[in-house]
Amino acid sequence: GAVVSQHPSRVICKSGTSVKIECRSLDFQATTMFWYRQFPKQSLMLMATSNEGSKATYEQGVEKDKFLINHASLTLSTLTVTSAHPEDSSFYICSALLSAGQETQYFGPGTRLLVL
Amino acid sequence: QQQVKQSPQSLIVQKGGISIINCAYENTAFDYFPWYQQFPGKGPALLIAIRPDVSEKKEGRFTISFNKSAKQFSLHIMDSQPGDSATYFCAPTSGGYQKVTFGTGTKLQVIP
Numbered sequence: 001g002a003v004v005s006q007h008p009s010r011v012i013c014k015s016g017t018s019v020k021i022e023c024r025s026l027d028f029q030a031t032t033m034f035w036y037r038q039f040p041k042q043s044l045m046l047m048a049t050s051n052e053g054s055k056a057t058y059e060q061g062v063e064k065d066k067f068l069i070n071h072a073s074l075t076l077s078t079l080t081v082t083s084a085h086p087e088d089s090s091f092y093i094c095s096a097l098l099s100a101g102q103e104t105q106y107f108g109p110g111t112r113l114l115v116l
Numbered sequence: 117q118q119q120v121k122q123s124p125q126s127l128i129v130q131k132g133g134i135s136i137i138n139c140a141y142e143n144t145a146f147d148y149f150p151w152y153q154q155f156p157g158k159g160p161a162l163l164i165a166i167r168p169d170v171s172e173k174k175e176g177r178f179t180i181s182f183n184k185s186a187k188q189f190s191l192h193i194m195d196s197q198p199g200d201s202a203t204y205f206c207a208p209t210s211g212g213y214q215k216v217t218f219g220t221g222t223k224l225q226v227i228p
Contacts, residue, residue: 004159034216043205044160044218093159103148103209105216107159 002028004096006108013084014116021079021111023094029074030096034105035067038091050077084115119143122206122219129226135193137222139206142187146208146217149182151191154203163204164191196226 003026013019023033031052036044048069049057056069068080077096081088091112095105121140129135139149150165166173166180166189173180179192189208193200206219 006159036218043221046216046218091157095159104150104162104165107152107161110157110159112157 002096002098002106004030004094004106004108006092006094006111008111009109010112010114012114012116015085016083019081019084019113021081021092021094021113023077023079023096023108025075025096025106028096028098030077030098031074032097033071033077034095035069035077035079036093036095038093038110040091044093047079081113084113086115089113089115120206120208120217120219122204122222124222125220126223127225129196129224131196131198131226131228133196133226135191135196135200135224135226137191137204137206137224138188139190139208139219140186140188141206141208141217143208143210143217144187145210148209149180149189150207150209151178151180152205152207152218154205156203160205160207193224196224198226198228200224201226 005024007022033050035047038044046059047062050069050071052071052074058064071077091110093110095107119142123138151163152160153163154160164175164178166182177194182189204222207216209216
């Protein structure tokens with residue numbers, strides 16, 4: 001089956017620093033990847049849609065200058081949380097579409113971010 | 117504006133029983149109706165999905181029932197097992213499968 005990995009699995013950082021999270025499709029090429037944020041005991045909220053070779057599309061209310069997304073290749077998308085603050089502490093999950101027009105999203109294991 | 121609502125929020129079922137989780141949506145443009153299972157600290161995984169041209173789909177112990185006119189679909193877990201204890205999300209999709217709206221989630225606990 002399609003496997004998506006994320007790195008790191010958890011990260012603790014100081015307020016004001018930037019954190020990069022990687023999302024990789026291990027056994028397939030993903031033209032489209034998605035980034036979600038999930039607060040404890042809440043649902044997943046879509047942050048942005050990332051397409052290889054083009055700018056990401058951000059959901060309303062998500063600051064594109066704060067959450068930088070780079071989809072540089074067909075197997076890698078990165079999310080950088082810039083100048084992180086405690087309120088950015090959350091579980092960040094990426095997903096990938098197996099191919100264009102495919103409806104099933106394959107999710108990564110998530111990255112737990114704690115900003116002190 | 118919450119477009120997708122699940123019920124119940126939490127559910128406790130005895131081992132061997134039937135777990136039923138419902139999902140109600142508003143957006144008539146949704147055209148793909150999956151259920152995802154998420155264990156604590158993990159990403160969601162697709163469990164089962166249905167398209168609007170059928171009213172029911174069964175895969176093993178899992179069944180989706182779809183009611184297009186009522187804009188609802190449900191997940192039935194037969195012979196529930198402790199290993200089924202997880203949070204379940206419905207996540208109807210539209211727009212060429214690009215846009216996913218996750219439901220509010222249902223935490224299922226199956227007790228021995």
